[in-house]
Amino acid sequence: MLFNSLTFVVFFAVVVTAYWSVRSWNVRKNLLVVASYIFYGAWNPPFAALLFSTTAMDFWLGSRIARAKGRHSRRMWLVASVCMNLSMLGFFKYGNFLLQNFQWLLAHIGIIYQPPHLDILLPVGISFYTFHSLSYTLDIYRGVLRPTKSLRDFILAVSFFPQLVAGPIVRAGDFLPQLVTPPGLRMGQFLWGLLLMTLGLFEKIVLADTMLSGSADRVFSYAGPLVAPDSWLGVMAFAGQIFFDFAGYSICAIGAALCLGFHLKDNFRFPYAAIGFSDFWRRWHISLSTFLRDYLYIPLGGNQVRPVRAAINLVIVMFLGGLWHGAAWTFVVWGLLHGSYLVIERVIRVFFEDAPWAKNFATKFLAGLATYTAVCIAWVFFRASDFTIATRMLRSMFGGHAHGDAILSGREMLQIGIVTACMILVHCSLRESNIETAVTRLPPWVVTAAWALMACAIILTQGNSNAFIYFQF
Amino acid sequence: MPSSTSNFKRKLRLPRLFFAKPSEIVPRDYERPIPQVPWRGMTVVVVLVVIAAASAWEFYCRSIGYGPTLNDNEDLWTSTRRCVKPESIVIVGDSRGWYDVDLDELQKGLGKRPVQLAMGGGCAYPVLADLANDESFHGTIICSVVPRLFVAPPGTPPMERAEKAVHRYRTQTPAQRASQYLAMPLEEHVAFLKQEELALDDLLKRLPIPNRPYAQVPPRLPPYFGTIDRERRARMIEECARPGSELARTIQQIWIPLFTPPPPPTYIPKEEFGKKMGQAIEQRFHDVAELVQKVRARGGKIIFVRFPHSGGLKDLEDRTTPRAGIWARVIKDTAAPGIYYEDFPELSGFNCPEWSHLSAGDSVEFSKRLVPHLRRALQM
Numbered sequence: 077m078l079f080n081s082l083t084f085v086v087f088f089a090v091v092v093t094a095y096w097s098v099r100s101w102n103v104r105k106n107l108l109v110v111a112s113y114i115f116y117g118a119w120n121p122p123f124a125a126l127l128f129s130t131t132a133m134d135f136w137l138g139s140r141i142a143r144a145k146g147r148h149s150r151r152m153w154l155v156a157s158v159c160m161n162l163s164m165l166g167f168f169k170y171g172n173f174l175l176q177n178f179q180w181l182l183a184h185i186g187i188i189y190q191p192p193h194l195d196i197l198l199p200v201g202i203s204f205y206t207f208h209s210l211s212y213t214l215d216i217y218r219g220v221l222r223p224t225k226s227l228r229d230f231i232l233a234v235s236f237f238p239q240l241v242a243g244p245i246v247r248a249g250d251f252l253p254q255l256v257t258p259p260g261l262r263m264g265q266f267l268w269g270l271l272l273m274t275l276g277l278f279e280k281i282v283l284a285d286t287m288l289s290g291s292a293d294r295v296f297s298y299a300g301p302l303v304a305p306d307s308w309l310g311v312m313a314f315a316g317q318i319f320f321d322f323a324g325y326s327i328c329a330i331g332a333a334l335c336l337g338f339h340l341k342d343n344f345r346f347p348y349a350a351i352g353f354s355d356f357w358r359r360w361h362i363s364l365s366t367f368l369r370d371y372l373y374i375p376l377g378g379n380q381v382r383p384v385r386a387a388i389n390l391v392i393v394m395f396l397g398g399l400w401h402g403a404a405w406t407f408v409v410w411g412l413l414h415g416s417y418l419v420i421e422r423v424i425r426v427f428f429e430d431a432p433w434a435k436n437f438a439t440k441f442l443a444g445l446a447t448y449t450a451v452c453i454a455w456v457f458f459r460a461s462d463f464t465i466a467t468r469m470l471r472s473m474f475g476g477h478a479h480g481d482a483i484l485s486g487r488e489m490l491q492i493g494i495v496t497a498c499m500i501l502v503h504c505s506l507r508e509s510n511i512e513t514a515v516t517r518l519p520p521w522v523v524t525a526a527w528a529l530m531a532c533a534i535i536l537t538q539g540n541s542n543a544f545i546y547f548q549f
Numbered sequence: 550m551p552s553s554t555s556n557f558k559r560k561l562r563l564p565r566l567f568f569a570k571p572s573e574i575v576p577r578d579y580e581r582p583i584p585q586v587p588w589r590g591m592t593v594v595v596v597l598v599v600i601a602a603a604s605a606w607e608f609y610c611r612s613i614g615y616g617p618t619l620n621d622n623e624d625l626w627t628s629t630r631r632c633v634k635p636e637s638i639v640i641v642g643d644s645r646g647w648y649d650v651d652l653d654e655l656q657k658g659l660g661k662r663p664v665q666l667a668m669g670g671g672c673a674y675p676v677l678a679d680l681a682n683d684e685s686f687h688g689t690i691i692c693s694v695v696p697r698l699f700v701a702p703p704g705t706p707p708m709e710r711a712e713k714a715v716h717r718y719r720t721q722t723p724a725q726r727a728s729q730y731l732a733m734p735l736e737e738h739v740a741f742l743k744q745e746e747l748a749l750d751d752l753l754k755r756l757p758i759p760n761r762p763y764a765q766v767p768p769r770l771p772p773y774f775g776t777i778d779r780e781r782r783a784r785m786i787e788e789c790a791r792p793g794s795e796l797a798r799t800i801q802q803i804w805i806p807l808f809t810p811p812p813p814p815t816y817i818p819k820e821e822f823g824k825k826m827g828q829a830i831e832q833r834f835h836d837v838a839e840l841v842q843k844v845r846a847r848g849g850k851i852i853f854v855r856f857p858h859s860g861g862l863k864d865l866e867d868r869t870t871p872r873a874g875i876w877a878r879v880i881k882d883t884a885a886p887g888i889y890y891e892d893f894p895e896l897s898g899f900n901c902p903e904w905s906h907l908s909a910g911d912s913v914e915f916s917k918r919l920v921p922h923l924r925r926a927l928q929m
Contacts, residue, residue, distance in 0.1 A: 077724040078724065081724060081728045082727075082728045082731040082735075083728040084724075118724035118727070119722045119724060120722065121723070262583075263588060264583050264585070264586075264588045267588040267589075267592050268583050268584060282749065286750045299814070299816065300815060300816030339580050339581045340581075341579065481814075482764040483764065483765050483766070484764065485758070485760050485764060487754065487756055487758040510582075513582075515586065516584040516586065520586050520590075523591060524591045524594050528598040528599055528602075533749060537748055537749045537750070538620075538741075538743070538747070
């Protein structure tokens with residue numbers, strides 16, 4: 077079920093009404109479990125069974141880790157949980173990719189092998205709920221979480237419908253405590269949730285799908301060379317599209333959770349105002365970057381190792397982060413590019429961080445511009461379906477096709493320019509703040525007008541919209 | 550060793566485990582800040598403004614000639630595709646087979662109510678393939694042929710449109726199905742709910758913003774000129790059917806660039822492109838012939854129909870895709886019966902107000918006159 081669908085509007089209205097009408101906390105939680113499974117099953121009912129089995133296994137393994145006496149046996153149960161989750165993810169998401177690469181490798185040593193094509197349907201949101209569930213056993217192993225005795229509560233923590241299919245990746249340790257005591261219905265919180273849902277849908281339906289996606293799709297699917305302005309604008313359109321698409325979903329999820337009395341953390345914090353790549357990753361898909369930091373980067377040694385080893389760790393983490401996004405080498409290159417950016421930034425910091433000019437406005441502005449440009453270049457690999465398209469795009473962007481074609485209309489160019497400029501302006505002005513502070517500071521009539529305008533624009537698009545990009549991950 | 554009794558106890562414990570109260574979670578303090586603003590007042594104003602704006606927009610759209618109608622999207626197509634029974638009569642192809650056929654008249658004449666699967670700007674091939682590969686189907690296919698659309702190569706909008714519809718039919722989720730059921734009553738009552746005409750994206754396209762002189766921008770699509778019901782029966786609106794109306798004249802001028810063959814892409818040599826296109830068209834003839842054989846092998850029937858067109862569009866089509874070309878080849882390769890409207894005086898006297906489709910009234914009369922030809926060709 078998509079947030080931007082009529083089915084969801086009706087579903088959400090029914091769930092919220094029923095949820096706040098019931099007094100018993102247990103009944104409310106049961107209602108949310110049922111609603112979450114209906115929400116998920118509305119895509120493909122059999123996959124709800126897969127979701128349940130992953131959850132139930134991790135619940136059981138979590139209790140085994142907690143009960144295990146020795147360090148060795150604790151580790152064994154954790155390995156079982158990690159293997160179970162990653163093998164599920166590996167089979168559904170990377171099965172064909174692995175087979176294709178295995179075939180390619182064999183072909184290079186002269187063995188002709190034709191693997192069967194596995195007609196695997198990717199369960200929607202598997203990358204997200206696998207991480208929701210895995211965080212539980214990992215946190216129990218790390219000793220920062222005690223296992224819950226209620227399977228129902230754990231099922232709800234993993235499958236809570238606002239964050240189930242496209243994040244934020246809510247750790248069980250952040251969600252389970254909220255299931256201890258029932259939240260009360262607070263009007264301000266509920267209406268703020270609705271406003272956030274409106275904002276999220278506006279970002280997705282109006283900005284991502286209506287203003288930007290058409291141009292990005294046309295540029296990336298064009299089979300010939302393009303002139304530099306069109307290719308740059310196409311990449312900028314995609315940079316805006318993926319932000320509004322994903323951040324829009326996250327804001328919707330946070331808003332929907334608030335309407336039900338739950339608090340989810342921010343997943344985006346104005347990333348295109350980032351100065352440097354470590355700053356970018358503190359602002360972009362925060363739930364994934366902190367997950368990778370806590371469960372991968374730090375266990376690998378983090379910063380507490382020699383600089384070369386720390387750089388390798390960074391690249392490993394970003395490589396896996398890239399692979400998490402999709403079973404294709406283009407995603408790997410995207411991850412590796414970001415890994416290299418992070419390493420280069422560290423080297424630069426070592427030499428110039430204390431220089432007086434490093435802190436002035438002009439330097440920061442140029443660093444911010446360089447960050448945005450480098451992030452856009454990396455997006456080429458993220459969006460292109462293969463390396464031929466990616467290299468053609470990069471050549472076009474850097475003037476390699478002086479006699480390329482111009483395919484964007486004046487209107488599309490204007491739309492991309494205005495939306496991108498406004499997006500960067502908003503990100504820069506709220507860089508050190510947050511949306512709650514901004515709303516509190518603005519005069520109420522401005523907030524009301526913006527809210528009404530966003531709602532009208534959503535109605536005007538008539539739900540003529542696509543699925544969220546991150547569903548495919 | 551656990552006894553059967555202990556297993557039984559374990560089974561009994563499962564529901565208790567499921568509903569047990571959590572007791573060992575360490576509460577963590579995380580609460581999102583809630584802006585302190587006058588929420589109730591703001592919400593009331595927003596609701597009132599949105600209702601007022603939507604009502605005003607609805608009133609305005611009706612005042613300039615728009616009426617409520619369903620959106621012809623993949624979900625509506627899918628719900629119609631689901632109505633196809635093994636022995637159904639199915640209409641496939643482009644918008645002429647969609648606008649020019651009256652289902653009531655065909656039902657009267659052929660004894661069965663046809664299922665309307667033709668679509669505006671769509672290529673018949675993906676739908677033909679879908680029906681031919683449906684092992685249970687052994688009914689009758691009436692296929693409308695507009696040559697340029699019929700041989701549209703893969704990756705072009707006519708093919709993509711039809712492929713998207715067939716793909717949705719195969720993969721539609723329960724949520725998408727539910728959304729369609731919820732949307733239909735709304736679309737039948739609200740005039741501004743027109744996804745390809747009054748959505749924000751389409752409104753932005755109408756802004757008079759100049760293009761770069763050398764930019765390759767896709768041609769404009771025609772504005773709203775028809776209504777669609779739950780059976781996907783399309784009817785031209787009165788405003789367009791009125792002879793010499795502004796709307797009809799506007800649409801006439803839009804058909805010309807849409808039906809004019811586009812220049813070959815700059816990045817492929819002209820000869821190579823021509824060769825590739827020729828190969829793609831040959832492949833299409835071959836594939837269609839195979840599909841027709843498949844349908845026939847199961848006892849199904851198929852007939853190709855060329856529906857009326859007029860004015861400058863007819864001149865253009867006759868020049869760029871003459872009858873002796875694609876039409877003749879399809880009939881020859883498939884050995885299927887064909888009805889070319891110009892061959893029959895009773896079918897050729899119709900005038901298309903916007904050059905491509907019949908008016909709602911004429912479509913009824915045309916269908917009535919078409920029935921005897923269909924019966925004869927299909928040996929019914």
